[in-house]
Amino acid sequence: MLVIENANVVLEDRIMRGGTVIVEGDRIAGLSKRCVPHDWGNAERFDARGLYVGPGFVDIHVHGGGGHMFYSEPGKAAEHFLRHGETTVLATLYYDLTKERFLDAIGRVKAAMAVQDGGPIRGFYMEGPYMNPAYGASPEKNCWKGVIRPEDYTGIVDLAGGLAKVWAVAPERDGVEDFVKYAKKVNPGARIAVGHSEATPEQIRRLREYGLSIATHCMDATGSRTEWVGTRGCGPDEACMLDDDMYAELICDSLGVHVCPDLIKLLIKVKGFSKVMLITDSFVSGEAPPDRLKDVPDLSFDGAGNLSGSRLTMDMACRNLVRHTGCTMEQAFLMASGNPARAIGMYGEIGSIAKGKRADLVICNEMFDVKHVVMSGRFITRREDDDNA
């Protein structure tokens, strides 16, 4: 048993000041409001000294970080994010990978999950292969252009099986409906996302019955078509804003490069705090363009110097969000833990501090500087050199 005392416990709608969190094994056993003197027997006790204790971060869209990509070194990548409070991650594979590399990566991630049983990797986010090449960072590399054919995808879908929590597609691609149908047949619990796309709201709505409920990095790598010059089109971003049931992923970097602060505020204004979820979309970065943005710590660039994802971790994303929008700590945690857990159907298990849930906790100060992490009831203290890792 582990007892965390003198904590500001971050609940979904408020902060419980001076609270106690009780952990038994890998589960949250209870919460109590004040540190009433109590005989905890030989339980391990931890004095949080007024630090915030929030639910572990859930990063559903993350490619790699700390020098390690999930497709090649999933265990090391997961460790990097765990140190920043990410107790649940979906290893995110993407459209630039060939079929062989998809298969290889799925095998590697599965092997890492077997080794780190009860660890942060809980499945896959498949960002592709069927995106719109016009909205990729490097369309010339995209090897999944042309007709969508079952002989190309069945092997990947079968191997990922029930671990594929999200399949992101561009709904305007020919043959996408059969692909999505097959993905749902293999894993009925999988969610469908619209991303790297210029689909019309009608094309997006057509996939609703197959579980389309997520907008992949909303306001980023999307477009729209218009018939008349000078008019405004309605694309995936607008379709997401219109649909109350859809979750919007948000990349929240320090300069507001992916999504500028005014658009972040607009998105939250329309969707509400319960339907926006932070993702890192983190990569192992190439070189920044020589003249600018070189020292920005949370942007990532591809080999050609184009913006390609981020180098965020979820603690940084929360800090940026509070700075850009003035939202509260509990709202930031909601967007970094509760909402993504709901979006992938895991809220019964993770995403908030509640009795019976997995004991995944972030212990941080008011600036989201992570001091300790608890994953499955296991206490992990951050080392000073972690920031350089």
Ligand SMILES: [Zn+2]
């Ligand atoms: Zn993307």
